[in-house]
Amino acid sequence: MVRRKPNYDELLEKLEYQFQKPELLDEALTHVSAPKASGKSYQRLEFLGDRVLGLAIAETLYKTFPNAPEGELSRRLAELVRRESCAEIAIAWDVGPYLKLGAGEAHSGGRRNQTILADVCEAIIGAVFLDGGYEVAKALVERSFKALLETPRRPLRDPKSALQEWAQGRGLPPPTYTIAEQTGPDHAPKFRVMVKVKGTETEFGLGTSKRIAEQAAARSLLLREGIWTEDEHGTN
Known part of the structure; x- marks a missing residue:
């Protein structure tokens, strides 16, 4: 039986990016619990994407708030890269239906799990970085995090x-x-x-x-x- 390739058209439209190597996106959406996922879950891409996200956000903040002191920039960075923010972005991308999960994880609500969604957000950023380079990944981050950057969900300072x-x-x-x-x-x-x-x-x-x-x-x-x-x- 020939396995059908997943249709990522709607997700790619939301990302505003077309992968040269679609297998990277496939890997970014694969949870470690998925069948035959050994060595091909999103964990390594999530590790990479976390660093790319941090650098892209830091650079964007530095340019967007030229008069902000280091302390404010650090607080803004921490707010934007925290788990809840990344999960919010993954929800906006509507990645839930595309996640590859094991049966137990799927039945326990894995498609709505904030930790998984946040990890997948970072994994996709890592996949875009490997596929298209830093500038392309940074553009994705800037587009996706724009609303959160302009209107933080929590006060940045006490x-x-x-x-x-x-x-x-x-x-x-x-x-x-x-x-x-x-x-x-x-x-x-x-x-x-x-x-x-x-x-x-x-x-x-x-x-x-x-x-x-x-x-x-x-x-x-x-x-x-x-x-x-x-x-x-x-x-x-």
Whole structure:
């Protein structure tokens, strides 16, 4: 019996790439549990793709945010290459139906498993790198991660760090935090903390610990000054 070659037309359309060596894509979609997958699962391509993704994202961030300090670039990089982000990209590519899985893995929901999806995302990037070179792989990363790069799913900085960086950027002294009030019993205290930045009005925050109250106060000041917006930072 002649084995039919898989039809990857829709997937290739989403990737906006045509493989010179289709077997690389086939390998990138093959889980180690798949029958006769020994030596041909996506694991090696995933290892390679992880490094290509990191370099491509780092280069893109460096060019896209020319005034961002190293710390912000590092946080953006970590957000973009984390498992959840890569799985989101794999879902956008709709790789699920194309995955080659063992029966047990398929029955246990492997086509929706975030770890598998994230690994396959990186494996496909690795396959494109081997097939077409770095520039082609970087273009795929830029296209696919564009929305996540422009609108991160999580705040890149905690409120205190963001407020301190903002103050430093304006040549101001660091914010100062003062406990304005402490209530409740020792085992369940509540804190009201005041934050002050030179040239701005005092802001307050509440929390079950000093740290939480300080973060709440910093967040309130960031929102009030328009440094953060409710749309992007509506929740802690």
